[in-house]
Amino acid sequence: MMRSLFSGVSGLKTHQTRMDVIGNNIANVNTTAFKSSTMVFSDLISQTTQKASGPNAATGAGGINARQIGLGVRGGAINTNISTPGAAQSTGNPFDIMISGSAFFVVNNGSENFFTRDGSFYVDGAGNLAMTSNGYNVMGWQVDEETMNIKQDTVSALRIMSAANMTYPPEATSKAYVSGIIDKNNKDVTSSSGKSINLNFYDELGYSYTAKLVIKQSAATNEYSIELNKILDSVGNEVPIDGVTFGSATSQKVNNSVKLDDTAYQWTGNILQTLAGKDVCNLANIFADDATTDNPKLKTDDEDAMAAINELAKAYGYENATDDFMNLTVALTNAAGSTPTFVSGTYSVQQLLYNQANGLQPNLTTPKDAIAEDIANFGLDAFDTTGRNFEGATLVYDADKGGFLGINGMENVSSVTLGLSGLGGNFRDIEIDFATSSMYDNKGTCTVAATAGDTDGLGMGRKLGDMSGVSIQQNGMIYAAYDNGMTRLLGQIAVAEFPNVSGLEKVGENLYSATLNSGEFDGIGVDITANGGKMSTGQLEMSNVDLSAEFTEMITTQRGFQANSRIITVSDTLLEELTNLKR
Numbered sequence: 413m414m415r416s417l418f419s420g421v422s423g424l425k426t427h428q429t430r431m432d433v434i435g436n437n438i439a440n441v442n443t444t445a446f447k448s449s450t451m452v453f454s455d456l457i458s459q460t461t462q463k464a465s466g467p468n469a470a471t472g473a474g475g476i477n478a479r480q481i482g483l484g485v486r487g488g489a490i491n492t493n494i495s496t497p498g499a500a501q502s503t504g505n506p507f508d509i510m511i512s513g514s515a516f517f518v519v520n521n522g523s524e525n526f527f528t529r530d531g532s533f534y535v536d537g538a539g540n541l542a543m544t545s546n547g548y549n550v551m552g553w554q555v556d557e558e559t560m561n562i563k564q565d566t567v568s569a570l571r572i573m574s575a576a577n578m579t580y581p582p583e584a585t586s587k588a589y590v591s592g593i594i595d596k597n598n599k600d601v602t603s604s605s606g607k608s609i610n611l612n613f614y615d616e617l618g619y620s621y622t623a624k625l626v627i628k629q630s631a632a633t634n635e636y637s638i639e640l641n642k643i644l645d646s647v648g649n650e651v652p653i654d655g656v657t658f659g660s661a662t663s664q665k666v667n668n669s670v671k672l673d674d675t676a677y678q679w680t681g682n683i684l685q686t687l688a689g690k691d692v693c694n695l696a697n698i699f700a701d702d703a704t705t706d707n708p709k710l711k712t713d714d715e716d717a718m719a720a721i722n723e724l725a726k727a728y729g730y731e732n733a734t735d736d737f738m739n740l741t742v743a744l745t746n747a748a749g750s751t752p753t754f755v756s757g758t759y760s761v762q763q764l765l766y767n768q769a770n771g772l773q774p775n776l777t778t779p780k781d782a783i784a785e786d787i788a789n790f791g792l793d794a795f796d797t798t799g800r801n802f803e804g805a806t807l808v809y810d811a812d813k814g815g816f817l818g819i820n821g822m823e824n825v826s827s828v829t830l831g832l833s834g835l836g837g838n839f840r841d842i843e844i845d846f847a848t849s850s851m852y853d854n855k856g857t858c859t860v861a862a863t864a865g866d867t868d869g870l871g872m873g874r875k876l877g878d879m880s881g882v883s884i885q886q887n888g889m890i891y892a893a894y895d896n897g898m899t900r901l902l903g904q905i906a907v908a909e910f911p912n913v914s915g916l917e918k919v920g921e922n923l924y925s926a927t928l929n930s931g932e933f934d935g936i937g938v939d940i941t942a943n944g945g946k947m948s949t950g951q952l953e954m955s956n957v958d959l960s961a962e963f964t965e966m967i968t969t970q971r972g973f974q975a976n977s978r979i980i981t982v983s984d985t986l987l988e989e990l991t992n993l994k995r
Contacts, residue, residue, distance in 0.1 A: 552888065584616040595857055698711060
C-alpha cells in the first residue's frame with residue numbers, strides 16, 4: 413500500500429511537470445521562432461521480489477520470470493522540437509529575416525555569442541544590425557577592402573550604416589558613345605548651325621556638365637563633321653573651353669552660296685550698315701593690331717568688336733554661328749592681270765575679310781566647279797564656299813549600307829577624345845565612340861544622341877551618392893543602394909550550424925547557447941546557401957507550437973493526473989481500513 417501511495421505521488425509530480433511544459437508551449441504560441449517542447453516519461457526503479465530462474469532440464473521444471481513491483485514514474489526527457497520550422501509571417505520590413513533550413517543567426521551581447529532563429533532585426537543608433545528585442549548585434553563577415561569581396565573570417569558585428577557607407581564617392585566620366593541614326597535629309601544636319609547633341613558628364617568631384625556637340629553634313633552626304641560647340645555647367649553657365657581639345661584642325665567640303673541679306677544690310681566701302689545707314693560693323697575695327705593674312709586674329713577681348721562680328725555673321729544668315737561663318741573657306745584663283753599679285757588657294761572668310769579691310773584683296777575669282785570658264789567674281793555681297801575649317805573630326809559612313817566606317821577616313825578608328833584635362837582642376841578626358849551610330853533614311857528625323865559610359869556602362873561617371881536603401885540577399889549579403897545608381901556590398905550575415913541542434917540550450921529571449929552535446933561554434937560560421945538554405949526578407953518565422961496537439965496533450969495529462977490522484981485516495985482508504993482492524 414505504501415508503494416502505490418508513493419507511485420501515485422510520483423505520477424502527480426511528473427504529470428504536473430508535463431503540464432508545465434504544455435503551459436509554456438501555449439504561452440509562447442505567438443513568440444517569434446519559438447520551438448515547442450515535448451516531455452516523455454520513463455518508469456522509476458522497480459523492486460524485485462524474486463529473481464528470474466531458468467528451466468531445469470534435469471527435473472523438467474520450467475523457468476520462472478522475475479517478480480518486480482514498479483515504484484513510480486519520472487520524466488524521461490524534455491525534448492525541444494527545434495528542427496521543425498514555424499510558418500512564415502509576412503511583415504514587409506526589409507530587416508525582418510526568416511531562415512530556411514536548420515541554421516541559426518549568430519548574435520553577440522558584447523562578450524559572447526548566442527544563436528537564434530528570431531530574425532526580427534533593426535539598425536541601431538550606431539548603424540549596427542541588431543535584434544529588436546534586446547539589442548544584441550547580428551554577426552557576420554566584413555568586406556575585404558582590397559578585393560571588395562566578402563572575407564569569411566571570424567564573425568564580427570555588421571555595422572551597415574557607418575559614416576563611410578552613407579555615401580558613394582563621385583567619379584569622373586571617362587567614356588561615352590554616340591548612337592542612333594543620322595538622316596541626311598534632316599534640316600538641322602544640313603543647316604549652318606548643325607544638329608546639336610548633348611553629352612552629360614561628371615568631373616572627379618561629381619559636378620555635372622553638358623558638352624554640346626554639333627554634327628553637320630558635308631558636301632559628300634556620307635560624311636559629317638562633329639565638333640565641340642560649348643560646355644555648360646549644371647546651372648547653365650558657359651565654361652570657357654580654351655585649352656579643351658576635340659579631334660584636330662581639319663576641313664569639310666561645303667558647297668554653298670553665301671549671300672548678304674540685302675533686305676536689311678548694305679556695304680558702304682568696308683563698313684556694313686543697315687539700310688537706314690546705321691553702322692553695324694567696320695572691318696577696320698574688328699581685327700587685332702598684330703593680325704596678318706596668315707593669322708587674322710579678331711579682337712575677342714573687345715565686347716564692342718565681338719558684337720559687331722556677331723552682327724556681321726548674322727547679316728549672312730549665320731546668327732549665333734559666328735565661328736562657322738568665319739571658318740567658311742573659299743577656293744580662289746588669281747585672275748589674269750589682277751593686282752596686287754595674289755597666290756591662288758583656299759582662304760577662310762576671316763582671312764578674306766582681313767584682306768578686304770587692309771586693301772589686300774585683289775580682283776579674285778572663285779570657281780563654281782571644275783570648268784574654268786564658269787566662274788563668278790568674289791565680292792562682299794555674295795560668294796561661293798568650297799568648305800569650312802573646324803576643330804573636330806569627320807564621321808564617315810558607308811554610302812551604300814549606312815553603317816559606320818571610321819573617323820577621318822581611317823576605318824580602324826571609331827572614337828575621338830574630348831580633351832577636358834586642358835581645363836585643369838578635376839576634369840578628365842572622355843573618349844567618345846561613334847561605332848554604334850549609323851546613316852539611314854528615317855523620314856528626315858535624326859535619333860543620334862550621346863550617352864555617358866561605354867556600351868557596357870563602364871566609365872559613365874557619377875555624382876556623389878546618398879544611401880537610398882538597403883537590401884539583404886538570400887545568401888545574407890547586404891547591399892546598399894545609392895541615388896547615383898551605384899550599389900555597394902556592406903557585409904554578409906553568417907549563420908551557425910550544429911551537428912545536434914537539439915543539444916542547444918535555451919537561455920531565454922529566443923536565444924540558444926552551444927553545449928557539449930550540440931557541438932561547438934567555430935567562430936566563423938557558414939554561408940547559409942552552402943547546404944541549400946536561404947534567407948527571406950520581409951518575413952519572420954512563427955512559433956511551431958501546434959495548439960491542437962497541445963490541447964490533446966493537455967487532456968491526456970489531465971486524465972493522467974486525475975488517475976494518479978485516485979491511486980493516492982484509494983491507497984489512503986486501504987490504510988484507513990487497516991487502522992480500523994483494531995476496533
